[in-house]
Amino acid sequence: MKSQLSAKRQQIVDFILQFMGERGYPPTVRDIQSGCGISSTSVVDYHLKVLEKEGHIRRDPEVSRGIELPGRASALTEKVQVPIIGQIAAGEPIPVPGSDTWDVAAGADFLEVTAEITRGRQDIYALRVKGMSMVDALINDGDMVLMQYASTVDNGEMAAIWLKAEKEVTLKKVYLESDRVRLQPANSQMQPIYANPRNIEIQGRVIAVIRQLGKPA
Numbered sequence: 001m002k003s004q005l006s007a008k009r010q011q012i013v014d015f016i017l018q019f020m021g022e023r024g025y026p027p028t029v030r031d032i033q034s035g036c037g038i039s040s041t042s043v044v045d046y047h048l049k050v051l052e053k054e055g056h057i058r059r060d061p062e063v064s065r066g067i068e069l070p071g072r073a074s075a076l077t078e079k080v081q082v083p084i085i086g087q088i089a090a091g092e093p094i095p096v097p098g099s100d101t102w103d104v105a106a107g108a109d110f111l112e113v114t115a116e117i118t119r120g121r122q123d124i125y126a127l128r129v130k131g132m133s134m135v136d137a138l139i140n141d142g143d144m145v146l147m148q149y150a151s152t153v154d155n156g157e158m159a160a161i162w163l164k165a166e167k168e169v170t171l172k173k174v175y176l177e178s179d180r181v182r183l184q185p186a187n188s189q190m191q192p193i194y195a196n197p198r199n200i201e202i203q204g205r206v207i208a209v210i211r212q213l214g215k216p217a
Contacts (some may be wrong), residue, residue, distance in 0.1 A: 021114035026067040078115040082126045090131040090171045117208050123149035133185035147204035158206040164199050
């Protein structure tokens with residue numbers, strides 16, 4: 001019988017779904033280790049065994065990519081169109097024309113993704129990443145991030161943040177501190193940005209990353 005998934009196992013299932021939706025084949029154990037930030041392949045294997053036992057996945061032990069997701073075939077093949085509304089800095093903030101940048105303009109480009117990635121959520125849009133400050137979160141320059149409109153996020157969530165005074169936008173993890181907001185890059189070589197809470201506006205949370213073709217996983 002399927003039980004409610006722990007946060008880590010839900011992350012693994014979500015990663016498998018996204019990986020299969022983007023590439024058309026399942027990830028390896030090492031792909032899952034890297035993509036989910038897990039300490040070792042043995043820990044990944046442990047979680048996969050639990051997921052298999054509970055019926056969330058099926059595995060072929062003789063095949064390196066032998067993971068199947070029962071009942072998910074239609075969602076993995078059904079496609080949806082997501083508007084690409086611009087680019088966002090994953091480094092120092094870059095100027096954008098204004099808050100109307102977030103509206104979907106006529107003639108906008110669209111990104112085709114599987115329905116499993118969006119899961120029926122509304123107000124989904126895509127942004128092209130510029131910069132390397134989120135590289136430790138496996139988001140590189142030129143990748144696409146799928147965003148859901150949101151005005152608030154939980155501590156540690158990755159979001160698009162509008163800096164009102166500077167009229168700039170950036171992609172960072174958000175941490176609420178006593179009297180300020182820390183915008184944390186996922187790059188050990190870069191320093192966080194500290195902002196007055198009144199100076200920031202959350203424009204959306206990251207729900208998925210679409211990696212640029214030809215780049216290593």
